[in-house]
Amino acid sequence: MAEQQETHQQWLDQLAAASRTKQETFMKGIANRLGRPSRMTEKPQHPFRGAPDFWNAFEWTIEERVERFTDNFKAVGGHVARLADMDAAKQFIADKAAEMGAKYIVRQDQQELEALGLEAALAEANISVWNTDPGQSWKARAAEADFGIVIADYAAAYTGSITVLSAKEKGRSVSLLPTVLMVIIPLERLKTRLGEILKNFDAAGRENLPAGIHFISGPSRSADIENDLTIGVHGPGIVYALLVG
Incomplete structure (x- = not known):
């Protein structure tokens, strides 16, 4: 043995x-x-960590940011509107709701959206405010909604990306499930680089991170193994970025 x-x-x-x-x-x-x-047999040296200084210092003017964000967002099938103020944003949403026949709308529970007065502007629509009724199935309500309305926490012009954070009053389903997504972006939240946004999460620390950090770059796009592209399968098929200010 x-x-x-x-x-x-x-x-x-x-x-x-x-x-x-x-x-x-x-x-x-x-x-x-x-x-x-x-x-x-030895790993190569990496003298640099993170973005180089020239990139950290890179910044566009506000008009350049608007132009680049618009070009990048439209390039992937998104829509962009430049609006003077929140009243103009309210009118834009009301006009699109009338044009598309939107009857069911869900929005985040935020003070800025409350101040819009969408209920008065869309008297014929059923507008739900996220998580305000504990007996409501909010995921189901968002899934059946024609419009979802949120306010962006940040946006990056270089990548054409919108950042939306999740919280109790800011359910991720509002931006993920409705047929059409309306994102209001105050111009002061439009940054040049994505790094300007990410550093805020590093500074906050793991224990202070939100439940979800979502980056939106146009409508939902899905392709099968043969690269047949389909829009709107895993998210809104139409996305409007409303640059306000």
Whole structure:
């Protein structure tokens, strides 16, 4: 029995040695193709961490931010409107609701949206305010909504991205489930780079992070294995970014 165990162990050692030889040959082949005399055995040095100084200092003017954000957001199928103030945003939403026949609307429970007075502007629509009725199935209400209305916490012009945070009064379903999403972006929240937004989360610390951080870059886009693109399968098929200010 001992002799059999020793023979088995020798066989395993031979397999391991052969495997290491093949690995070494393979890695040396890669090194040769890269023009190196031998394979690297130590990890390369990384003297820089994070974004370089020139990128951290890079910033567009507000008009450049508006122009770049608009171009980038439209390039992926989104819609952008530049509006003077919140009254203009209210009128824009009311006009689109009338144009599209929107009857069911859900919005976040935020003071800025309360001040809009959408209930008066959309008297014929059924407007629900997220999480205000504990007996309501809010995910179902958001899924059946024609319009979802939120206010962006941030937006990045360079990537054409909108950032929406989740909270008790700001359910993620409001931006993920309705057919049409309306995002109000106060101009002071439109940044040049995504890094300007991300550093706020680092500064807050893990214990102070919101329940969800969502980056929205146009309508939902999905493709199958044959790259057949479909819009609106996993989220709103129509997204309006309303730049206000």
